[in-house]
Amino acid sequence: MVVKSELKLIKSLQQKKYRNEHGLFVIEGKKALEELLASVILPYKVYVTNTANFNVKCDCLQLVSAKELQQMSALKNSNGVLGVFHILPSEPIGFKDWILVLDGIQDPGNLGTIIRLCDWFGISSLVCSQDTVDCYNPKVLQATMGSIARVNISYTDLSLFLQGNILPVYGSFMNGASVYESELPEKGILVMGNEGNGISDAVTQFCTYGISVPQYGKATTESLNVGTASAILLNEIRRKE
Amino acid sequence: MVVKSELKLIKSLQQKKYRNEHGLFVIEGKKALEELLASVILPYKVYVTNTANFNVKCDCLQLVSAKELQQMSALKNSNGVLGVFHILPSEPIGFKDWILVLDGIQDPGNLGTIIRLCDWFGISSLVCSQDTVDCYNPKVLQATMGSIARVNISYTDLSLFLQGNILPVYGSFMNGASVYESELPEKGILVMGNEGNGISDAVTQFCTYGISVPQYGKATTESLNVGTASAILLNEIRRKE
Numbered sequence: 515m516v517v518k519s520e521l522k523l524i525k526s527l528q529q530k531k532y533r534n535e536h537g538l539f540v541i542e543g544k545k546a547l548e549e550l551l552a553s554v555i556l557p558y559k560v561y562v563t564n565t566a567n568f569n570v571k572c573d574c575l576q577l578v579s580a581k582e583l584q585q586m587s588a589l590k591n592s593n594g595v596l597g598v599f600h601i602l603p604s605e606p607i608g609f610k611d612w613i614l615v616l617d618g619i620q621d622p623g624n625l626g627t628i629i630r631l632c633d634w635f636g637i638s639s640l641v642c643s644q645d646t647v648d649c650y651n652p653k654v655l656q657a658t659m660g661s662i663a664r665v666n667i668s669y670t671d672l673s674l675f676l677q678g679n680i681l682p683v684y685g686s687f688m689n690g691a692s693v694y695e696s697e698l699p700e701k702g703i704l705v706m707g708n709e710g711n712g713i714s715d716a717v718t719q720f721c722t723y724g725i726s727v728p729q730y731g732k733a734t735t736e737s738l739n740v741g742t743a744s745a746i747l748l749n750e751i752r753r754k755e
Numbered sequence: 756m757v758v759k760s761e762l763k764l765i766k767s768l769q770q771k772k773y774r775n776e777h778g779l780f781v782i783e784g785k786k787a788l789e790e791l792l793a794s795v796i797l798p799y800k801v802y803v804t805n806t807a808n809f810n811v812k813c814d815c816l817q818l819v820s821a822k823e824l825q826q827m828s829a830l831k832n833s834n835g836v837l838g839v840f841h842i843l844p845s846e847p848i849g850f851k852d853w854i855l856v857l858d859g860i861q862d863p864g865n866l867g868t869i870i871r872l873c874d875w876f877g878i879s880s881l882v883c884s885q886d887t888v889d890c891y892n893p894k895v896l897q898a899t900m901g902s903i904a905r906v907n908i909s910y911t912d913l914s915l916f917l918q919g920n921i922l923p924v925y926g927s928f929m930n931g932a933s934v935y936e937s938e939l940p941e942k943g944i945l946v947m948g949n950e951g952n953g954i955s956d957a958v959t960q961f962c963t964y965g966i967s968v969p970q971y972g973k974a975t976t977e978s979l980n981v982g983t984a985s986a987i988l989l990n991e992i993r994r995k996e
Contacts, residue, residue, distance in 0.1 A: 636971035730877040730993045745983035746990045
């Protein structure tokens with residue numbers, strides 16, 4: 515049985531404020547849960563409706579009824595497993611490699627995609643503006659697929675961060691120079707901006723270089739989505755090494 | 756006023772079966788609507804709750820009440836404009852450039868992203884397996900942002916299509932050769948597979964080459980999302996030209 519106060523705690527974790535207060539977050543779905551249990555992120559409690567479907571050993575496993583699980587779940591139809599994990603403290607940012615900086619990313623799916631790309635391309639430090647969507651938002655977690663455990667994510671004032679840093683700063687701008695023809699150093703900072711408005715003025719002033727992905731064929735009014743633009747730019751950074 | 760039969764028609768267009776039967780599809784949202792009205796796709800009817808917010812000239816504009824628009828809408832909260840458009844007939848596929856083939860893409864957001872990428876990279880022919888999500892699905896349209904008007908999309912039996920074609924076929928496989936080291940010809944076919952299962956066996960046998968995006972740093976169990984993998988591979992195809 516799950517006591518009322520526990521249910522209340524878990525439901526409160528759907529809000530960033532309470533996630534930060536308790537240092538906990540929730541993840542649903544078997545695959546994502548199994549990946550987190552195999553990672554450095556520590557479980558607080560894992561609830562399952564049926565242990566037969568869930569083969570992972572975990573000290574904090576608790577069998578609950580389908581009704582109880584549904585009460586905890588943020589999904590319309592909960593899927594039999596729900597885990598509560600400890601938020602990983604941010605590590606110091608390493609300046610020995612490329613760093614990805616996000617300025618005001620709003621869409622959880624985009625942030626999830628970008629975290630997964632960092633994992634793929636071995637970008638260990640992701641630095642987000644304070645108005646970027648929270649990385650422990652359930653929709654972000656759904657899109658990261660476990661990569662969240664392998665990327666060091668910090669939220670900070672970007673002006674202060676960029677002001678003091680020693681690396682060259684490359685901003686992704688619609689009118690930036692072609693990334694194909696840009697010389698990319700061994701290490702640097704890549705800044706990606708908000709979905710609608712791009713990089714903010716406050717951050718633009720710290721961008722030493724503007725780069726872009728060339729459009730092929732006839733120009734249209736469209737821009738690339740920030741997730742696909744990040745994919746291409748990170749690929750360009752790594753392929754040049 | 757909107758008559759009952761018209762309401763019924765519009766609501767039926769949320770289903771692929773009726774979209775095909777009537778040759779019509781629905782799009783919501785001001786920006787997407789304005790883009791379609793400026794494109795080659797012909798409007799059938801455009802409903803707005805307030806003409807002041809909608810500056811586009813269109814013969815088939817009809818003022819409706821907010822309640823009527825909500826009745827037509829697939830959204831929880833309709834946003835003041837809804838357009839019904841004629842489905843564009845597929846044009847013959849051109850074999851003079853790269854063609855993108857999708858084998859069983861299920862997620863509407865992924866298909867939307869990929870259509871937008873084709874538009875960006877000037878890939879004019881997109882060929883989908885019959886079990887790929889419908890490109891006039893409202894969630895696909897939301898992600899394409901008007902690019903749907905500029906890409907020629909066909910649904911067909913991929914085995915038959917690939918069997919008869921004269922171009923080399925490159926499949927995206929986890930264990931494919933590094934795309935950085937692959938020689939990509941001036942024209943060819945790139946095949947991207949289903950989100951969970953990759954390219955089907957039936958289609959794999961027609962793939963002359965297997966390519967992949969190299970993972971950087973320590974290998975994880977993750978793969979790239981099909982949208983970001985498509986972004987990187989199309990970029991590689993175009994940058995080599």
